[in-house]
Amino acid sequence: MSLKVAVVFGGKSTEHEISIISAIQAIGYINREKYEVIPVYATKNSDFYVGEDIDKIEEYKNIPNLLKKSQQVVWIKEGDKVNLYRFPMKKFGNNIISSVDIVFPIVHGTNVEDGVLQGYFQTLGLPVAGCDVLSSAVGMNKYVMKTVLKDNGIPVLDCKCFTWKDYENIDSIIEKVEKNFSYPVIVKPLNLGSSIGISKASNREQLIDALDLAFEFTRKILVEPAVEKLKEINCSVLGDYEEAEASECEEPVNSDEILSFEDKYISGAKGSAKGANGGSKGMASLKRKIPADITDEQRTKIRTMAVEAFKCLGCSGVSRIDFMIDESNGNIYLNEINTIPGSLSFYLWEPLGKKYSNLLDDILQLTLKADRESHKVVYTFESNVLDGIKLGGGTKGSKM
Ligand SMILES: Nc1ncnc2c1ncn2[C@@H]1O[C@H](COP(=O)(O)OP(=O)(O)O)[C@@H](O)[C@H]1O
Ligand SMILES: [Mg+2]
Incomplete structure (x- = not known):
């Protein structure tokens, strides 16, 4: 019997559309001899839908129409099983659409990639592909991530964090930034992606504009020095806490100073409907050099650092x-x-001879391995703590 894999995508995120592209692309490459795939679309309102057309990219040009012909579902845990139920339920007849063995979230951005969705499925008892709650959350928060990496000797740029509360007195932010860094600086939301809300400031005036922009999107931001002669190199890692390997390195080629949302997802897509059009290949369509134009020494250093970082952040998948x-x-x-990269970085594995379907298989097998391991851990603790307990508050009883 093949395993039932629910690929969940979309969700309440600014990168909703990108996730649709990444997921539908992946769904086409999952080995159907080993896995039965149930594509599950989460709306921006966090409602889940299944249906015949839910994995057809062109249908997302008219989402209300797609939802009308699809079926809303809810996840219900029944004993050790999780089933997808039709919602609202019919009074008579079978409401179970399918059972689910594994959830494969292919989502990007805050609210979904940051452990929130992973925690929901973990609570239901489902094995969840990819990073767990903690590594997803740490990976999404740029400040916490830097702190953990720094503690493990991995070089990151220093930064200062500010909140909406600090923003009420913008002069204090300016003072702190100018005391710690010299211009230019980069201002970015703490927990968004796809370059949303990020800008560079070369003087005080621009810093104010950059803060205004970033705080439109989030309540917490960070400021760090800008690297002026910048070369960006990305490297993917596959594995878990025990064993992990690095992919080929890529060098994204930017047309703008800051690699923008458009550069990443739209410039390569013909016609452009915020990237969610049939012709788009998502992250894979971005202009890039693979392998990156770096020295062997730099390549080795980056690949080694990538694996170290993956392990110390507790990632998997x-x-x-x-x-x-x-x-x-x-x-x-x-x-x-x-932690859930655009297009799952498949294009960085192909040059090393790993096909996309094998990459997806590896991710799912790692999920099963983690699930087997989780059953070896004791979650219940037999004790008689609650026997004979009396709550305090009255004149009698134990003080708790
Ligand atoms: N310190 C920096 N110096 C120069 N450019 C930067 C710096 N930080 C970010 N950028 C530019 O902004 C882009 C987006 O920043 P990043 O931190 O990767 O956020 P996101 O999560 O939105 O991708 C980077 O790809 C890079 O082009
Ligand atoms: Mg980035």
């Missing part, structure tokens, strides 16, 4: 780790990790 080389002095910094 496939991630993409993005580096910045400061070409003025040769320093390499880890910039960020994408």
